Amino acid sequence: MKFQLTEEQQSVKNMVRQFGQEMLAPKAEEVDQNNEFPMESVKEMAKYGLMGIAYPEKYGGGGASSISEAIAFEEITYSCAATGSIITAHYLGFDAIYLAGNEEQKQKFLRPALEGDYLAAFCLTEPNAGTDVGALKTTAKLDGDEYVLNGVKHFITNGAYADVMTVLAKTDKDAGTKGMSMFIVDKNAPGLKIGSGDDKMGIRGARTHEVIFEDCRIPKENLLGKEGDGFRIAMQVIDRGRIGIASMGVGLSQAAFDASVEYTKEREAFNRPIAKFQGLQWMIAEISTDVEMARLATYRAAFTKDIQKNISKEAAMAKLFAAEASNRVVHKAVQLHGGYGYMKEYPVERFYRDQRILEIFEGTSQVQKMVIAGHALK
Incomplete structure (x- = not known):
């Protein structure tokens, strides 16, 4: 190794x-x-x-x-x-x-x-269906050679700008998660509308919007797999996507760490750089360790993705640790900057706001613990 x-x-x-x-x-x-x-x-x-x-x-x-x-x-x-x-x-x-x-x-x-000619979006979350995917209301009904989609998706990153979307919808309302199917929807599909945009706390440039389907018609050939495969496909996509969120946590943590090291070397108090004070050195040591451990967990999950199909446990562990480690890192980065860390002219203020979503999307930290415990207790 x-x-x-x-x-x-x-x-x-x-x-x-x-x-x-x-x-x-x-x-x-x-x-x-x-x-x-x-x-x-x-x-x-x-x-x-x-x-x-x-x-x-x-x-x-x-x-x-x-x-x-x-x-x-x-x-x-x-x-x-x-x-x-x-x-x-x-x-x-x-x-x-x-x-x-x-x-x-x-x-x-x-x-x-x-190849970069299309931007894509993943339409799963709804106003009343986030963690509880089984509660989603969007439907798809076969009508001749077309499926007709109706429903509203919520908090969709890239939704207003995507050329193509993959959309989870119910094709059998009475079959629970086994009645869900996955579809490809082109941005020009009739009945597809983009709703209101969100005014978020952080990652503000990653605009999220409502995506509305009102008798949205797509060719029946746009069904992915078979009817009823949608939930399984969605869960596999989310598992794999959690490594991406873990990677974001590592990158954001590294940025906050580097900014903190630079600041503490330059900022002076009591006639010496504040990096000379042991109390602050301990904070630097803690966040340095968090960055490296999060990176190791993330790279291990990525390595596993290339050698086996089921990466649910490894991806959840990486996402949980990297997201929560990034919370600790940005918190201490602001603290190391003192009052300046609270000011918008210093990037750690933005890092602090950007970080918070990492413990929420692609499954909250609590969901990751459920996944990990499920594997541990088999």
């Missing part, structure tokens, strides 16, 4: 760090303040081949390892957490097509997503 990056992985890290610092970081504050979706950043990520890193080259992906993908998410988030959320949501959006799509669906929808 080697605890070092391969040449490919180090190259990805260096390339995305440079890209992020040149293209994303200078815009991060403006994106946050203006609640602005950074479409130009998305286009730049496509140019750099970041829209499908670990997916097969035969479909337009990069063919790299899942660890390289995690590193890329980490480095994008290091420079701009909102953009990190946009790219991870894009992967969620097309992953169902990769996992369950037939060859025609993959060529028509997956390829342009991996």
Whole structure:
């Protein structure tokens, strides 16, 4: 077992760090303040081949390892957490097509997503169905050669900007989760509407919107797998997506740690840098450890993704630890900055707000504990 990056992985890290610092970081504050979706950043990520890193080259992906993908998410988030959320949501959006799509669906929808011509979104959450996926109300009924979708999806990242969406809906209201199916919906589908946008606490540039289906008609060929496969597909997508959120936690933690080290070396009190005070050194030691342990858990989950199908436990562990570690890191980063950490001109103020969502989306920390305990108690 080697605890070092391969040449490919180090190259990805260096390339995305440079890209992020040149293209994303200078815009991060403006994106946050203006609640602005950074479409130009998305286009730049496509140019750099970041829209499908670990997916097969035969479909337009990069063919790299899942660890390289995690590193890329980490480095994008290091420079701009909102953009990190946009790219991870894009992967969620097309992953169902990769996992369950037939060859025609993959060529028509997956390829342009991996090549960066399409932006994708994943439509699962509803106003009254988040953790409790079984409570979703969106329906899909077969009418001749088309399915007709009706319902409202909520908090959908990329929803207003996506070219293609994967949507979970009920095809049999009486069958519970076994009556759910997954569909591909093109942005131009008749009956598809974009509702109100959200004014969020953090990752503000990763705009979320309601996505409304009012007698939305799609070809029956846009069904992924078979009717009734939707819940299984969605859970697999979410498991895999949790590694992306863990990667975001690592990237955000690293950014907060680096800012804190720099600040404590420069800031003086009592005629010496505050980094010389043991009490603050302990805080630096604690957050340094949290960053490294979160990275190890995340890379292990990514490694596991490449060698086995069921990664539920590893992904949940990585997501739980990295998300909660990032909470500890940003909290201490603000504390190390003192009053300046509370001011918007210092990036740790934004990091503090951006971090909070990591313990909520793709399953709350409590859900991750349920998943982990379920595996432990089998």
